[in-house]
Amino acid sequence: MATGRNHRPATRSRGIPEATVARLPLYLRALTALSERSVPTVSSEELASAAGVNSAKLRKDFSYLGSYGTRGVGYDVEYLVYQISRELGLTQDWPVVIVGIGNLGAALANYGGFASRGFRVAALIDADPALSGRQVAGIEVRHVDELESIIDTNGVSIGVITTPGGAAQQVCDRLVAAGVTSILNFAPTVLSVPDGVDVRKVDLSIELQILAFHEQRKAAEALAQEVPEPLAAEAAPAGSGRDQGPDGDIPAVMPA
């Protein structure tokens, strides 16, 4: 089963590492803020701090784009904004469709950050006939039957899936068949797509679970701080009864 190009083994797209690509939007945001304040130039140190990264990393990232800085001075803000925008493909118009106009779909439709960067919501699509014709964020909701024609007419290559998990793969298949080659998936499902199609996943539940893991670990550490661990971990306090793990959790039943 091909899971598409998500998490590709770091294929350097035109020599630019994936990790760098992921940071470019961050730099762009910081630079845009500087641009609005009419700041002419910025040093790697300043910009890195604004973007929340290491300055050496930032310089290395920029070095993949070319030598756009001036030693002893820094980077020209306007010029860099343009170069990064161009590299990311934001100088052109990207029509996108949002499929699944529930709470989340509506939230995204209303999200201002969309339009500001070359992304245009070409259509909102939902399977519920009751929604068809309704306006959301000033855009009419169309029925999913029209999906293929909408994509074809508008030349859409990016699709956003905000349907329930059960419908996601089906919607995905239709999007891909209709010509979409990049998908942003908010549904809690592993999408299977043919080669050449990019999928990026945004999963609230997973993020929370990762936070919970670290939260639990922090709590355990804080506890260990109060009651310093007896050096011999294996030598349990005599007569403590049950053999319990370092988490203070009773061992579960073993598999049959």
Next chain:
Amino acid sequence: MATGRNHRPATRSRGIPEATVARLPLYLRALTALSERSVPTVSSEELASAAGVNSAKLRKDFSYLGSYGTRGVGYDVEYLVYQISRELGLTQDWPVVIVGIGNLGAALANYGGFASRGFRVAALIDADPALSGRQVAGIEVRHVDELESIIDTNGVSIGVITTPGGAAQQVCDRLVAAGVTSILNFAPTVLSVPDGVDVRKVDLSIELQILAFHEQRKAAEALAQEVPEPLAAEAAPAGSGRDQGPDGDIPAVMPA
């Protein structure tokens, strides 16, 4: 400036690599589906395919948790569900607050995946007095003035920020001061937090920009396929006029 524990230099929390932790929720989801279908055991190959990862990777991931499989048979589904849940800290209750009840905040409040895994929305908080007292997803919206008391009363350690970018850092500071040590940030801002506080960022705009980058590259590749590149890249077709880059974009003004 401390940007907290986000992107920590791979501090192996109790020996479990960060990359593995990020995949555990994926395995857990696949396993839960199997459990609901009453499947007793599963091989690493099957489970890996369901989770969309390599089977070797899955086995190595599980090896960090312990030897929970049976050679020649596979893994006991129920047992593994329990072990991963416990490892992720999902066997306990995690009260969370959502700050910023706009479209996105409301969408998250309505999201079912929350409650199913030990996460409980303790409160919805917004700065708009007009919203106070309103019900969203069956939960009353409280004014941001009450933030500290809500966190204290409910023992909240996880906060979700869905405010506009401008308010995010301020909200973050108050959350942290009140005792929150894990933050899920949906606002398009780089949050600055003290050491010991975890921040995870979900940024729609960034995801779209990354997709646009790859989309642009795919388009460029498709073009190169049609018109195979003349071997000497520097030797432009004579009389082609403007010196234009490989992206078909006119070069911008150089910095002064």
Next chain:
DNA sequence: CAATCTTTGTGCACGCGTTCACAAAGGCAT
């Protein structure tokens, strides 16, 4: 013009994450 100072661009080393490939382990049939 020369000296100094600032800041970029990058060579290098190190560590994490991924993948291969296989030995060890357990079930199962005979």
Next chain:
DNA sequence: ATGCCTTTGTGAACGCGTGCACAAAGATTG
């Protein structure tokens, strides 16, 4: 009990990403 077959668990190699530290480059000052 013995041998075969399946699947796990992991040692080892490799590649990407990160960060240090410094040389090169340009501005600036005297």
